[in-house]
Amino acid sequence: MEITGGGRLEVRITSADVGKRVSVRYVTDSAEAGQRFTDAVGVLTSWDAGVLLITRKSGESVRIAESALAAGKVVPAAPARRRGPSATFPELARATARAWQPVESEPLGEWTLRAADGFTRRANSALPLGDPGLPVAEALTHVRAWYAARKLPAYVQAATGAEGTQELLCAALDRHGWRREVSAEVRIAALAPLGDLDADVSAVRLSRTVDEPWLRRYQRFSGDEEASAVVRSVLVSGPSVWFASVAGTGGVPAAIGRCVVDGRWAGFMAVEVDPEQRRRGLATSVMTALARQALDEGASAAWLQVEADNDGARALYDGMGFAAHHHYHHYRWAEA
Numbered sequence: 001m002e003i004t005g006g007g008r009l010e011v012r013i014t015s016a017d018v019g020k021r022v023s024v025r026y027v028t029d030s031a032e033a034g035q036r037f038t039d040a041v042g043v044l045t046s047w048d049a050g051v052l053l054i055t056r057k058s059g060e061s062v063r064i065a066e067s068a069l070a071a072g073k074v075v076p077a078a079p080a081r082r083r084g085p086s087a088t089f090p091e092l093a094r095a096t097a098r099a100w101q102p103v104e105s106e107p108l109g110e111w112t113l114r115a116a117d118g119f120t121r122r123a124n125s126a127l128p129l130g131d132p133g134l135p136v137a138e139a140l141t142h143v144r145a146w147y148a149a150r151k152l153p154a155y156v157q158a159a160t161g162a163e164g165t166q167e168l169l170c171a172a173l174d175r176h177g178w179r180r181e182v183s184a185e186v187r188i189a190a191l192a193p194l195g196d197l198d199a200d201v202s203a204v205r206l207s208r209t210v211d212e213p214w215l216r217r218y219q220r221f222s223g224d225e226e227a228s229a230v231v232r233s234v235l236v237s238g239p240s241v242w243f244a245s246v247a248g249t250g251g252v253p254a255a256i257g258r259c260v261v262d263g264r265w266a267g268f269m270a271v272e273v274d275p276e277q278r279r280r281g282l283a284t285s286v287m288t289a290l291a292r293q294a295l296d297e298g299a300s301a302a303w304l305q306v307e308a309d310n311d312g313a314r315a316l317y318d319g320m321g322f323a324a325h326h327h328y329h330h331y332r333w334a335e336a
Helices: 089-098 136-149 167-175 212-217 225-235 282-296 311-319
Strands: 021-027 037-048 051-055 061-065 069-074 104-108 111-115 155-160 178-190 204-207 240-246 255-262 265-273 301-307 323-333
Touching (some): 021 061, 051 167, 061 167, 089 178, 089 265, 104 136, 111 136, 136 155, 136 167, 155 178, 167 323, 212 240, 212 255, 255 282
Antiparallel strands (some): 037 051, 240 255, 255 265
């Protein structure tokens, strides 16, 4: 925090710094007992009517009255991560999108409107990777109409927490009546260490197709025959798709997983284990078998997505060397 030569805190930010990463100290009633100040670090996403909005890496927004500011300064972007592969947000966002493709899509400038009959938010949300070619308010109106025509709720997927992410768009969504419904981390890791894990892969079967037993273990599949074609279409989409399974009982696998190989990237999804057979290393075996296949196809980096409140999966992936790259959030139009 900036301190003047006389030892006093100083505010060195103005409304002209909207869009920059800042660090501020401010007076708040919620400060811990005996403390007068609370700190916040994030992107300054607005400064209107005497109120600052700062969006933290996690996507959480902090509103601060201008009158409560004690100090503030612009700070450099977070230092480049030293663990795992280098990756820009646009590169990784496009790779994750190619690995989970909708049944229907339509461009809106550099945004993509995606629909898959409601199967997962990722396949049924607008992906805003650039300029929509319209003012944001008009673009969001178009998004709402597009999804309404398909009798689907309107979602926008936006990201925070890395260089080039969309904190300003997140703030705009909030102002225009969209509400953040769910958040997840995108994590990355070097691929070779995954393939080198000490795991028994002898029981893991890899296939290019998704079969009925695999779907019986997949928790997002309801078993609805009418929805089956859409689910299969999304699951098999991607440049090079592999499905893993470990045999279980009653025609339901003990564990499953999905991997999409795309250039240097291998994306891991739908890694699920029978609750009665957890802590036996099955998830690690599935991940390792898929990683070895991806290495054979020339991939060198791995990514996956995990919801922010899934502590068990987060712990597993921590142990495999995955580190958070950015967060993404699904904003839903809050209909009156």
